[in-house]
Amino acid sequence: MNELSIAGPVDTKPILSDRKGSLKVTITPAQHKTLTHLPKRPPVDLAFTDLTYRVQEGRKSNVKTILKSVSGRLRSGELTAIMGPSGAGKSTLLNILTGYKTSGMEGSITVNGMERNLSSFRKLSCYIMQDNQLHGNLTVEEAMSVATALKLPTATTWADKQEVIQEILETLGLSEHHKTMTSNLSGGQKKRLSIALELVNNPPIMFFDEPTSGLDSSSCFQCISLLKTLARGGRTIICTIHQPSARLFEMFDHLYTLADGQCVYQGSTGSLVDWLGSLSLQCPAYHNPASFIIEVSCGEYGDNTGKLVRAIDNGKNDIRTGRPFPESKVPNYNNKRDMEMSLAAERNKNDLSQLQDKFADGNKDANGNGNLHNGILQFAANEIGKGKGEPLVVQMEEKQDNVEVALLGEEASPRRYATSEFKQFWVVLKRTLLFSRRDWTLMYLRLFAHILVGFLIGALYYDIGDDGSKVLSNLGFLFFNMLFLMYTSMTITILSFPLEMPVLVKEHFNRWYSLRSYYLAITVSDIPFQAIFCVIYVVIVYLLTSQPPVWFRFAMFLSSCLLISFVAQSVGLVVGAAMNVQNGVFLAPVMSVPFLLFSGFFVSFNAIPKYLRWITYLSYIRYGFEGTALATYSFDRPKLQCHQTYCHFKNPETTLEELDMIDADIGLDIAALCLIFVVLRVSAFLFLRWKLKSTR
């Protein structure tokens, strides 16, 4: 006999059997799950009035208006869908509301009736972008630990953080996957993890860009159910969505529809069909209302956009309330009954939030979802009917006060981030070191390449270091070292760094850490690995090629090689920060060619035309090559051995004269490399900052 056990929200334990008695379904009561350990945050209503957004296209005079004086109001405790045909301006509106885009915008955005302060608003909100942007090399648990370490105040104890993680993972159905690598999660699980990470500090406003994209219908349902549960907990949940199924559509509380940058509908999803009908736009029977409004917006039933925009006053009206807004901070009730009704609805939201666990669990069962949902709504409706009017005035006033205090508190706080910059640096550093350890390409392939090439070079130039007849080959060896160290450290950074960008954009925007802490952490994190690989390579080639066995010469040789690899890594960072992988992989080697040509190996300094000599001063390869050449041949090195009748370069000074390095100073070479290193690292930071701003 098959037995199917469903951990459901129902308190009874019915046993269902088919007629033959072959299937037994046991519904066991679920654990009571609530997000009780999350920090308390105020409910937030967001309103925007006469919002216009313009971009400049091509020439300066060509201005395109994407949003045309739209208004709207998004309430706490509601799940809002922003819908519209492709190109209507949904993502643009979302980007403006989140504060992701700020330039080119006109109009007003208010938070709980007060003009939005972007800085404090960003602390109250989070933006979950379409493509999840997760680090694949972390387990769910590790990702959550990083989020709690960065997003919760440092004073929060380890045990409390663990409680928060446990609670969120359980509520979002991820606890059994806590050891799974993020890269191995399914699409729906990745989406839930993205939400879980942002839920850590319990932001009262959550924005989602197409949360259901790429998910199958069951995962879509789970995802929207989850968003609805979050909304029922008093949060303001706003998402853009492309034509949801009728089942999904019903789950949204509030619909905001755009067409050609204007609002064509704002109100409850349930009122949509009637409202369109009142404007002589009859939704055919059994037709999905979501599809119908999109078809109407696309002009499939004639040009109705103007009519709809006028009827809804471009978003100033709301079909539910029929009242214009934004409303004043203290609601302007017409009479006592209006006030009581409104407050009862407010309280009802709180009642519903107590049921969020039941709703969430119910969604796990694809068959039972709808009924459960209706059941909860029915329960809520009954609760409204019970009329607990008298104490509500006090409740509401308290809520108003709390909102203001909380918002003012956030605004008054000078801190942009929950933790100190040092803590951010430390957490990001530990996370980056963990990635590096797990990244096969970054670690083991790189180590293998250094050892393999080291032995290959050692075999090719075996024992030539002290042979007066092979000095030219030895110079070739010195130059090749520069080439190898430069390319390995540069390309790995060019390839890996741009892949980090989307995660950086998301986490930095959602106030996980400052760019400075992040940059410092990634700068520091790769230095030890690069240093170890470089030391291994240099030891192998130095010994196999029989370079002078003198400690101070080895130290100078190694220092030059280390600095070259650090500088090349910095070039990789600049290129990786400024451009994408394709452009970087092509441009960085091409841009290195002049530096290689002017390194002093192909043409000595005096032979270079005077007007081109300045390039040699910029060539870090020159300083590295000069450093290793001086470490090998300078400092009164005794004459080399000569096994032939005549060795022109038997005297090391002859080699230095030939290279125009007789007066060169290794101290200057090392100082120049250090200076170039610092300049490049600062430039990479500035490029990164510019890139973060320009992507917005």
Ligand SMILES: Nc1ncnc2c1ncn2[C@@H]1O[C@H](COP(=O)(O)OP(=O)(O)OP(=O)(O)O)[C@@H](O)[C@H]1O
């Ligand atoms: N920087 C820009 N320069 C020029 N046009 C832009 C720019 N950004 C957006 N647009 C245009 O604005 C319009 C709205 O874009 P948006 O991405 O907001 O649409 P959308 O409703 O989200 O579309 P979709 O559903 O296809 O993602 C589109 O016509 C788009 O081409």
